[in-house]
Amino acid sequence: MGLLRTRRSVLPGFGLTLSFTVIYLGLLILIPLAGLFVKSASLTGAEFVAAVGSPRALAAYRLSFGASFAAAATNAVFGLLVAWVLVRYRFPGRGVVDALVDLPFALPTAVAGITLTTLLAKNGWLGRYLEPLGVSVAYTPLGVTVALVFIGLPFVVRTVQPVLQDLEPELEEAAASLGASRFDTFRRVLFPTLWPALVTGFALAFARSLGEYGSVVFISGNMPMHTEIAPLLIVTQLEQYEYGAATAIAAVLLMLSFVLLLGINALQRYGTRRLAGAGEPA
Amino acid sequence: MAHGTRVARALNGAKMSIEARSITKSFGSFTALRAVNLDVKEGELVALLGPSGSGKTTLLRIIAGLEFADAGNVFFDGDDATERSARDRRVGFVFQHYALFRHMSVFENVAFGLRVRPRRDRPAHREIEERVHELLRLVQLEGMSQRLPSQLSGGQRQRVALARALAVRPRVLLLDEPFGALDSRVRKDLRRWLRQLHDELHITSVFVTHDQEEALELANRVVVMNQGRIEQVGTPEQVYHEPATRFVYEFLGDVNIFRERGEDPRHGGIYVRPHCVDITRQPGGAGTLPARVQRVHIAGPTVKVELLTDVGDLVQAEISQQQQRRLVLAREDQVYVRPVESRAFDEDYSI
Amino acid sequence: MTSAPAQPDWTLAAPTPARAASAVADPPWVRVLLIGVALVFLGLFLVLPLVTVFAQAFSKGIGVYVDAITDPMALAAMRLTLLVAAVSVPVNAVFGVAAAWAIAKFEFRGKSLLISLIDLPFAVSPVVSGLIFVLLFGAQGLVGPWLIEHGVRIIFAVPGILLATTFITFPFVARELIPLMQEQGTEEEEAAVSLGASGFQAFRRVTLPNVSLGLLYGVVLLNARAMGEFGAVSVVSGHIRGKTNTMPLHVEILYNEYQGAAAFAVASLLALLAVVTLIVKRVLEWRMGRASRAL
Numbered sequence: 001m002g003l004l005r006t007r008r009s010v011l012p013g014f015g016l017t018l019s020f021t022v023i024y025l026g027l028l029i030l031i032p033l034a035g036l037f038v039k040s041a042s043l044t045g046a047e048f049v050a051a052v053g054s055p056r057a058l059a060a061y062r063l064s065f066g067a068s069f070a071a072a073a074t075n076a077v078f079g080l081l082v083a084w085v086l087v088r089y090r091f092p093g094r095g096v097v098d099a100l101v102d103l104p105f106a107l108p109t110a111v112a113g114i115t116l117t118t119l120l121a122k123n124g125w126l127g128r129y130l131e132p133l134g135v136s137v138a139y140t141p142l143g144v145t146v147a148l149v150f151i152g153l154p155f156v157v158r159t160v161q162p163v164l165q166d167l168e169p170e171l172e173e174a175a176a177s178l179g180a181s182r183f184d185t186f187r188r189v190l191f192p193t194l195w196p197a198l199v200t201g202f203a204l205a206f207a208r209s210l211g212e213y214g215s216v217v218f219i220s221g222n223m224p225m226h227t228e229i230a231p232l233l234i235v236t237q238l239e240q241y242e243y244g245a246a247t248a249i250a251a252v253l254l255m256l257s258f259v260l261l262l263g264i265n266a267l268q269r270y271g272t273r274r275l276a277g278a279g280e281p282a
Numbered sequence: 283m284a285h286g287t288r289v290a291r292a293l294n295g296a297k298m299s300i301e302a303r304s305i306t307k308s309f310g311s312f313t314a315l316r317a318v319n320l321d322v323k324e325g326e327l328v329a330l331l332g333p334s335g336s337g338k339t340t341l342l343r344i345i346a347g348l349e350f351a352d353a354g355n356v357f358f359d360g361d362d363a364t365e366r367s368a369r370d371r372r373v374g375f376v377f378q379h380y381a382l383f384r385h386m387s388v389f390e391n392v393a394f395g396l397r398v399r400p401r402r403d404r405p406a407h408r409e410i411e412e413r414v415h416e417l418l419r420l421v422q423l424e425g426m427s428q429r430l431p432s433q434l435s436g437g438q439r440q441r442v443a444l445a446r447a448l449a450v451r452p453r454v455l456l457l458d459e460p461f462g463a464l465d466s467r468v469r470k471d472l473r474r475w476l477r478q479l480h481d482e483l484h485i486t487s488v489f490v491t492h493d494q495e496e497a498l499e500l501a502n503r504v505v506v507m508n509q510g511r512i513e514q515v516g517t518p519e520q521v522y523h524e525p526a527t528r529f530v531y532e533f534l535g536d537v538n539i540f541r542e543r544g545e546d547p548r549h550g551g552i553y554v555r556p557h558c559v560d561i562t563r564q565p566g567g568a569g570t571l572p573a574r575v576q577r578v579h580i581a582g583p584t585v586k587v588e589l590l591t592d593v594g595d596l597v598q599a600e601i602s603q604q605q606q607r608r609l610v611l612a613r614e615d616q617v618y619v620r621p622v623e624s625r626a627f628d629e630d631y632s633i
Numbered sequence: 634m635t636s637a638p639a640q641p642d643w644t645l646a647a648p649t650p651a652r653a654a655s656a657v658a659d660p661p662w663v664r665v666l667l668i669g670v671a672l673v674f675l676g677l678f679l680v681l682p683l684v685t686v687f688a689q690a691f692s693k694g695i696g697v698y699v700d701a702i703t704d705p706m707a708l709a710a711m712r713l714t715l716l717v718a719a720v721s722v723p724v725n726a727v728f729g730v731a732a733a734w735a736i737a738k739f740e741f742r743g744k745s746l747l748i749s750l751i752d753l754p755f756a757v758s759p760v761v762s763g764l765i766f767v768l769l770f771g772a773q774g775l776v777g778p779w780l781i782e783h784g785v786r787i788i789f790a791v792p793g794i795l796l797a798t799t800f801i802t803f804p805f806v807a808r809e810l811i812p813l814m815q816e817q818g819t820e821e822e823e824a825a826v827s828l829g830a831s832g833f834q835a836f837r838r839v840t841l842p843n844v845s846l847g848l849l850y851g852v853v854l855l856n857a858r859a860m861g862e863f864g865a866v867s868v869v870s871g872h873i874r875g876k877t878n879t880m881p882l883h884v885e886i887l888y889n890e891y892q893g894a895a896a897f898a899v900a901s902l903l904a905l906l907a908v909v910t911l912i913v914k915r916v917l918e919w920r921m922g923r924a925s926r927a928l
Contacts, residue, residue: 012832017735032765085671106907108861110881211758213864231760261756375827381820385842395828
């Protein structure tokens with residue numbers, strides 16, 4: 001343990017807590033994950049490619065990716081708007097609305113799933129108005145996107161909100177005193193400051209949407225090649241005891257998630273670094 | 283005073299001497315202390331004085347057992363305490379930012395050291411209560427015992443920190459820039475108060491400061507440190523009037539350096555304090571230099587005069603208001619300056 | 634005797650005030666428009682679904698509602714859900730505290746790697762999380778056959794559900810406590826040790842009270858997630874009614890059997906849990922004196 005420590009500390013308990021942490025991590029996280037890679041390594045190259053590259057799998061990736069991207073983009077726009085409104089304006093019920101933003105975090109995904117489906121089906125409370133307009137939501141990729149918008153909603157709001165709150169009024173006052181309009185001030189002064197947080201929120205929503213299962217699986221209808229998301233494909237393969245194929249697709253999905261996670265961490269570090277020292281006394 | 287001596291007797295454990303031998307400590311590539319030796323006698327109040335990075339806080343923390351030296355030993359009353367944990371050293375430590383337990387009341391904070399004693403050493407509940415109230419009386423925070431730290435001012439928090447450290451009857455009191463985070467008015471008051479407290483309790487105390495005024499006012503002895511080394515140890519008079527090195531001279535007060543024409547600024551020169559510069563309207567013979575007054579301004583009880591000598595040196599002088607009334611100095615006046623008391627250093631000024 | 638400082642010297646930090654109306658406020662029409670759009674968006678995506686759950690639950694009357702939630706299978710599902718929470722919450726809370734203590738109070742190599750590893754379950758799709766346990770403990774898994782031989786069933790049994798849920802919820806408390814304890818620093822613990830406290834005494838008397846709100850916050854979020862987890866549990870449970878169905882799975886089964894009202898009835902209990910979670914979360918945030926953050 002002395003090898004690890006860079007500085008000898010007076011507080012006891014290092015050995016105990018670190019060992020416990022590492023053992024727990026190892027047992028619960030690393031070993032099972034290793035199992036995944038061991039299993040996918042047991043496939044031959046050809047089997048792997050066949051599973052990962054089959055038309056059905058490709059369609060599933062396209063849908064997952066496309067819908068997640070669209071949903072995250074929607075959340076970026078509206079999430080910024082919601083965060084702005086919550087931080088800057090006072091209106092009755094603001095506290096309740098602010099608390100409600102976390103609903104997609106707190107609500108079980110299955111509940112969200114059946115509710116959205118019921119709302120958006122042909123005879124649902126929303127669906128019945130959209131149907132005559134020729135817009136089918138339930139059981140289409142659009143439905144998948146709508147569900148993912150719900151899931152990702154809090155991410156952008158909660159990432160942008162603290163940044164908005166910490167903005168000093170002096171910045172805007174300076175811009176105004178120099179003659180900028182409100183819109184210009186927003187575009188040139190505020191938005192660049194918010195941009196890193198916005199991108200981080202987008203990435204978080206995107207990453208979450210990629211792997212989402214419960215809220216999507218009801219509204220999508222799960223038609224292969226059309227509305228089958230990648231996680232569902234994995235489950236279907238599992239149910240058919242195609243462990244190899246399921247593992248291969250899961251491995252690809254996992255790799256993508258890791259890359260995203262690293263990217264998000266880097267973004268967050270970049271964001272804090274960039275904002276630190278802006279407007280602080282010399 | 284009767285109250286004070288009674289308290290002193292009640293609060294004191296035996297006094298203790300401290301010895302630090304050859305302490306060396308590095309943090310990564312930065313060397314904080316280089317083979318430092320320090321002796322603190324029983325009952326003394328010693329100041330570790332120096333700029334940031336001089337190693338003074340590190341030395342204090344090593345004595346306390348909150349850091350461990352890379353090399354060297356710490357002795358308490360001749361016993362080697364180097365490997366002992368902070369818990370076993372029975373030192374009272376007062377942190378710069380108080381480190382009060384934010385969720386505990388003032389009472390609980392002060393009582394903490396008594397409550398965590400092993401069962402057999404733990405005083406009875408009533409005894410703890412008495413001791414805490416006694417201490418709160420000593421630091422004049424009676425009636426605040428149920429307040430939380432967040433409800434106290436900075437000066438009050440510092441006094442709670444002191445009471446807390448004293449509660450466990452430490453044999454040594456260590457204070458890390460105790461007044462650094464306070465307003466200057468409060469700082470001056472607390473300084474005076476600490477001095478009086480030490481006069482009553484006579485606990486061996488070491489405090490760290492970067493404020494030379496504070497060190498000179500409070501300490502029995504001052505230890506001037508710079509870049510991990512001790513530059514000088516002495517009484518306040520000694521380090522101020524008989525500085526051993528250029529660094530000590532410059533750190534302990536304003537300084538003027540008079541040079542011969544063309545002399546290398548890094549070596550030689552004589553060092554003169556502003557209040558030791560005599561200003562006259564007539565040339566005074568040997569040792570006088572012609573100079574032109576640049577600026578005169580009142581600074582509280584004294585008058586500060588900036589002058590430029592013929593050889594281009596800037597001189598800062600301090601004269602009394604009486605002297606200014608007599609001389610009536612003004613900008614652009616041509617006068618003569620003479621150092622009354624000065625000091626020269628032989629050794630090279632190492633950078 | 635000694636005289637105390639005469640003047641008050643308040644150096645308390647003022648709490649961050651709400652943003653005052655500034656001279657550069659937006660024009661009213663902009664404000665109304667933006668608030669309007671935001672509220673419509675949130676109304677459609679948040680309020681409407683929440684209301685729908687309860688509306689659908691009662692759409693066939695109170696009798697059907699009560700029958701649905703007192704049905705033996707539903708009760709079994711509730712019991713299992715509670716069991717899952719009762720196991721995963723304390724276990725992950727202990728882990729979170731230990732990890733935060735190691736990370737926040739000490740300096741050591743590999744710390745940032747450790748922090749990234751703790752975030753791992755957040756990056757993994759719930760389905761994949763379930764899959765990895767199937768690959769390990771399933772009938773065709775790495776250690777599964779050996780375990781089954783010895784009478785230990787993990788997949789398609791309760792232990793698998795517990796494991797999968799513990800995996801999924803594992804970062805919650807740690808992620809909450811690590812920045813909190815880092816922010817609080819080590820000075821108070823050092824003071825405690827210098828006053829004679831042992832490591833455990835310092836932890837119990839100084840650290841724990843300081844992080845109690847943060848710990849509670851993490852536990853509340855953990856609990857909500859543990860009870861509501863669907864994807865991972867769906868994969869490992871085998872959907873055996875009455876035995877390995879949690880509440881979310883039970884909802885799915887009812888829905889797929891076209892028992893809409895019953896499904897929503899059970900779902901309404903979960904929605905109620907979600908609302909309570911939101912309220913408690915809000916109260917704790919207010920007590921901790923800070924704004925909402927992204928999980």
